[in-house]
Amino acid sequence: MFTEQKEYDKAIEFYEKALAIDKKFLGEEHPDIAIKYNNLGLAYDDKGEHDKAIQLYEKALAIGKKFFGEEHPSIAIRYNNLGEALGELKQYPRALEAFTRAITLDQKLLKAKYNQAVSYDRMGNFRYSEFVFRNLIKSNPGYSIAYDGLAVTLSKAGRAKEAIAFHEKAIALDPREPSYYFNYAISYLMMGNTAKALEQQEKLKALDPAIANRLASVIVKHQM
Secondary structure, X not given: OHHHHHHHHHHHHHHHHHHHHHHHHHOOOOHHHHHHHHHHHHHHHHHOOHHHHHHHHHHHHHHHHHHHOOOOHHXXXXXXXXXXXXXXXXXXXXXXXXXXXHHHHOOOOHHHHHHXXXXXXXXXXXXXXXXXXXXXXXXXXXXXXXXXHHHHHHHHOOOHHHHHHXXXXXXXXXXXXXXXXXXXXXXXXXXXXXXXXXXXXXXXXXXXXXXXXHHHXXXXXXXX
């Protein structure tokens, strides 16, 4: 964790220095300044300082829209970044507004559609979340994370048995993604099938020992 913290601080220091130099030579409203604000926002997001990230994304958006106009592809990406930071702070209605705006600007931005569905899920609106995930899968059948997201939503809605097939599809599409096995195991636990959950833990030991240990803790707590 300490090593990661130092890396985040290094990234922030680098982007802040680059931003200061560009401001000096380019002024406050050059498109390159917007890029630097966005990159700095990403670094603060990675560090977990989401309030600071939101401020930077909003600055990037303001400059970008003024220079390129509202319809530029970069604007959609920045709306998505803003939505993710808002989501981390559990400001889901505002996050949904940002994701919806991103999707309106760029229908090919799958990440924003996924984030929109996740936001509905986190708000407890499982019906809307399921609707968005199913549409995302229909239009992008190879998008593994959408299957995993749908499976998680179904499980949280009390439909873990239905979720199993979608967990399996996500894993089939991307068998190296540890989170898929973790979520798969949680659905089995919700069904009362500890043996199947333990199978996923064994698979995770080779993929990601840290997540395997986390799952082991969840299984133990479930058995208590």
